[in-house]
Each structure stands twice: as structure tokens, then as C-alpha cells.
Amino acid sequence: MFWLKSPADGAARLDIDGGRQVRLEPWETAMNAITIIQDEHRRMGAVLTCLTQLSRELLDPEVQPDLAPFEAILAYLEAFPARFHHPKEETYLFRALDARAPDLKPVLDTLRDEHDQGERRLVDLERALERLRTRPTEEAGNFCKAVDDYVAFEKAHIRLEETEILPQAASRLTAEELAVLEDAFLGNEDPLFSAGRQRKYRDLYSYVLAAVPQPHGFADPWKRQAAPLRA
Numbered sequence: 001m002f003w004l005k006s007p008a009d010g011a012a013r014l015d016i017d018g019g020r021q022v023r024l025e026p027w028e029t030a031m032n033a034i035t036i037i038q039d040e041h042r043r044m045g046a047v048l049t050c051l052t053q054l055s056r057e058l059l060d061p062e063v064q065p066d067l068a069p070f071e072a073i074l075a076y077l078e079a080f081p082a083r084f085h086h087p088k089e090e091t092y093l094f095r096a097l098d099a100r101a102p103d104l105k106p107v108l109d110t111l112r113d114e115h116d117q118g119e120r121r122l123v124d125l126e127r128a129l130e131r132l133r134t135r136p137t138e139e140a141g142n143f144c145k146a147v148d149d150y151v152a153f154e155k156a157h158i159r160l161e162e163t164e165i166l167p168q169a170a171s172r173l174t175a176e177e178l179a180v181l182e183d184a185f186l187g188n189e190d191p192l193f194s195a196g197r198q199r200k201y202r203d204l205y206s207y208v209l210a211a212v213p214q215p216h217g218f219a220d221p222w223k224r225q226a227a228p229l230r231a
């Protein structure tokens with residue numbers, strides 16, 4: 001099953017089971033553009049969760065730390081979210097909303113500022129990793145703290161987009177604007193999660209799957225709090 005665009009009328013169609021096609025309504029196209037962005041957020045969230053969990057290993061005095069997975073994670077964050085995801089949000093999503101929804105300006109300005117801040121925070125995290133490399137025992141706690149700050153910041157950023165921006169985009173952008181957005185994000189080739197995964201990220205992919213709980217990865221599901229007993 002995959003998406004097609006008709007050259008005749010420009011309408012999106014979903015190709016199902018042996019060539020039968022279903023014409024998609026504009027809101028369905030909208031949901032596809034939004035779903036692609038949400039999928040990227042979920043993958044970035046999985047990498048951030050992996051980063052947090054791996055950093056905890058550094059606090060175990062019995063563990064001989066291997067910094068290769070941290071290097072791979074920081075390289076990935078630089079190679080994909082910082083280079084593709086955020087710039088495309090600014091160019092195709094935020095700019096379209098600037099024109100359609102001026103009331104969203106304060107939150108869009110905040111998100112743009114957070115993209116800039118995120119780049120600076122990533123550089124700080126790379127410096128923290130350098131310090132960890134030279135003084136592994138002494139710097140383990142500082143590195144974990146730097147990871148926690150970075151992950152909390154990026155997850156809050158994703159949450160703000162998912163709650164304040166994506167629903168507005170789905171309801172207020174035109175079908176044409178959403179189709180442009182969809183095309184832009186479909187062009188993204190994630191170097192870690194795509195089928196053509198880059199060689200340098202193969203080990204990291206296994207780490208991410210091992211660190212992230214089911215159903216997204218292979219780790220044990222997070223324990224749920226028992227429901228309080230009713231009186």
C-alpha cells in the first residue's frame with residue numbers, strides 16, 4: 001500500500017491491494033503530512049531515550065564505559081534532526097503558518113528560537129563528552145546531568161510542536177500547502193532508521209532498539225503503576 005499523486009487532478013490517492021485506488025480527501029492528505037512529522041518525532045524520541053538510558057550506565061562503577069554509542073548518537077542528532085528535520089519545519093511548516101495563522105506567531109517564534117538553542121546545546125553536549133573522554137570517572141555525573149538537560153529540552157520542544165502546532169497545521173493549512181509539506185518531509189532520508197541505514201549507524205540502531213521499550217523497541221515495557229483499589 002502506498003501513496004500516489006495523480007498528474008491529472010493533483011489529488012492524492014492511496015493505492016491498495018493490486019492497483020485499486022482510493023481518492024483521498026484533503027483532510028486525509030493532511031493527516032499524511034502530519035503523520036510523517038510525528039513519525040520523525042517518535043524516532044528522535046527513541047534516540048533521546050536511548051541516550052538517557054546509556055548515560056546511566058556510566059554511573060555504575062563496575063562498568064567499563066564505551067563512548068562509541070554516545071559519539072554515534074551525537075553524530076546522528078547533528079546529521080538528521082539538526083540538518084533536516086528542524087530546517088524543513090522552519091521552511092515548510094512554520095512559514096506556511098506565518099501566513100495562515102498570525103495568532104500562532106508567539107509559539108512559532110519560541111520554536112524557532114528553540115531550534116537555535118538546540119544547536120548550541122548539542123555543541124555543549126559534545127564538549128561534555130570530550131571532558132568525559134579525558135576524565136571518565138570524575139565527569140560521569142556531569143555528563144549525565146548534561147544529557148538530562150538536553151533530553152528534557154528537546155522532548156519539551158517536540159511536545160510543544162505536537163500539541164500547539166501540528167493540530168493547527170492540519171486544520172488551517174490548505175491541501176496544497178500540506179501537499180508541499182508532505183513532499184518536503186518525504187524527501188528526508190533518515191541515516192539511522194531508513195532501510196538504507198548508513199554503515200556508521202548500524203550499531204547505534206541495535207542500541208536504540210535495545211534501549212527503547214516495547215512496542216517501539218525490544219526492551220521490557222515500562223512498568224505501569226497499579227490502579228488504586230476501589231473502596
Ligand SMILES: [Fe+2]
Nearest residue numbers: 086089111161
Ligand atoms: Fe522543531
Ligand SMILES: [Fe+2]
Nearest residue numbers: 041089158161
Ligand atoms: Fe519537530
